[in-house]
Amino acid sequence: MVHLERRMRMNRVSTGIGSIDEKLGGGFPEASSVLLLSQTPSEKRMFAEQFIVTGVRNDETCLYVDFYRSPSFARSHFRRYGIMDEENLVIVDAVSAQVMAPSEEKYVVKDVLDMDNIRGVIQKAFEEEKPERVILDSLDFLVDRYPREIILDFWHHMMTLSKEHNSVFLTLFINWIMEKRELDALERTVDYLLEFRTKRMGKILMNLVKIHEDKELGIDESGWIPFTFESESGVVTYSPRIMVTGSANSGKTEFIQLLCSRSVEDEDGLKGEGVDRGKIDVSSVETEVFGVRGDESFASTFRLFSREVSGIFLILDSTKPEDIEKGREIVASNLEEVPLVVVANKQDLKGALTAEEIRKRMELPDTIPVVETSLTRDGDLCPALHSLLRLMGAA
Ligand SMILES: Nc1nc2c(ncn2[C@@H]2O[C@H](COP(=O)(O)OP(=O)(O)OP(=O)(O)O)[C@@H](O)[C@H]2O)c(=O)[nH]1
Ligand SMILES: [Mg+2]
Structure with missing residues (x-):
């Protein structure tokens, strides 16, 4: 109960999506961890980008650990959200070395098959940049390449670092490999689980998100909330x-x-x-x-x-x-x-x-x-x- 009261009083970190913030009581609490989960490819990344853009505009330092997109490609995605001061966006580049391209980023993972290298670079970025918001894009990249215990150990290390630095930490994960029991264990370690899926209704293809919260917050899970991208406002929710x-x-x-x-x-x-x-x-x-x-x-x-x-x-x-x-x-x-x-x-x-x-x-x-x-x-x-x-x- 003490824990609950403390959490309710904490500063909230806005997702940049009005109706989602409302459901969360203003946003995610500081130092919380969030898993963005889906069973198939979905628009989780759009949600993560909106979260980062909101932080960048708020003059917060945002760390984006990217295993899938080159920094220039990632930045071009962020520009779709309109003008922002990119100084606040720090990318951990885990892609350039994979394709043997040079990198201009400050934090570069030289070898994605070397877990110590990954951990070291991210830890350094945490310590030097003290980010308010952090994205790991994504856990499935690592699941494809490392034994389960190593990944979980790495992920817990990331969560510890975020708690220490008071960062809100979002992890993207498409699960097509973990069994229910394993996944449940993973879900229990985070404060919030955001489930994503894509569904056709009439002629409209809908992106849906559902919020499951830490039971200690005493708030029920939401229904499925449709969302889309609009060039003026970024990610917005709507009703069919x-x-x-x-x-x-x-x-x-x-x-x-x-x-x-x-x-x-x-x-x-x-x-x-x-x-x-x-x-x-x-x-x-x-x-x-x-x-x-x-x-x-x-x-x-x-x-x-x-x-x-x-x-x-x-x-x-x-x-x-x-x-x-x-x-x-x-x-x-x-x-x-x-x-x-x-x-x-x-x-x-x-x-x-x-x-x-x-x-x-x-x-x-x-x-x-x-x-x-x-x-x-x-x-x-x-x-x-x-x-x-x-x-x-x-x-
Ligand atoms: N007997 C009967 N009366 C009905 C039925 N359905 C609606 N009504 C009546 O028909 C009248 C009009 O119903 P409304 O629901 O107001 O109709 P509406 O289409 O909204 O009408 P407008 O807003 O004026 O276009 C009301 O007096 C209803 O009680 C029905 O199945 N049987
Ligand atoms: Mg009427």
Whole structure:
């Protein structure tokens, strides 16, 4: 408990990604260790770069131990984040010697097959530069070349050095070789585990990160958080989005309110009157749901933002033939072929057309499901939701 209180009071080191800092309580605590882990290649490095760029801009000394990229190539990557004072970026060059190229860096590993050489160069860099932030890129490079005990010994040495110098230490690791038991042991030695993966949702390829924290901090692990790179801001997080559209009075608001009663968070009063917005959990990814009336201007506005939408519910009042005509236009304006499900609503009313009749009238291809609902009678959205998630590849 004393330990916990001490940790909570510690200075926080910003990751440079607003929503991640928020979840971490301001950033990683000083002197903490973080494992960036994935099972397949993913965008872990982008996260590490953002972390370094944030430090460099904050006038902190940042040490980047790179076994994979030449220093000039690494620096060109850092420049994508915009202007910064590169004086604060110290690269331990473990690449030039591998390709027998000269190096202009101050710290150079001459022989990556000599562990004493690696350890010596890094230790010297720690002692002379006293870095606030350190990246090891990466552990898998070493796993391919050294026996397990030697790597673990080296890695613990790195962690000790970081604690001594109050540095936040991030290690990148693609694990395709360690067994679960070994990996668990590795995870237990770090303060934070950040898991990365890449997943396709709709047409969008998402980079996802999930934060697991030191249990002593008493904070639960996060869901999967999608992130991307934007040239102005660097790494940013976002929510996938599902659009609910259809004619006036078809049941959009009712639909969103029922769907989002399973909402994970409600912090900005999402269920208020007239607010067509909510959040749901789609395979552990927080997904935004929003309503847009399918009126005259729909096709032209939709063209502008359709790429940012992962799925569409088209809600029809099944008793209104004019709704069905409007629905045809909406389907026709979905040029990007965003996954779409037609919801044949108000099935409880007399004269409601069946899903099959609607399919015929709209001349829908088999790839677009039509699902009957009666929101005010049973409010069962499961078949509609399941159909869309299947199309989005998320079910
Ligand atoms: N009988 C019946 N009424 C429904 C059903 N679904 C929605 N309604 C009713 O239809 C009316 C319109 O529903 P809303 O959810 O407000 O429709 P909307 O699409 O958001 O309408 P606008 O925001 O005006 O475009 C409300 O009175 C709902 O209670 C249904 O399945 N059956
Ligand atoms: Mg409405």
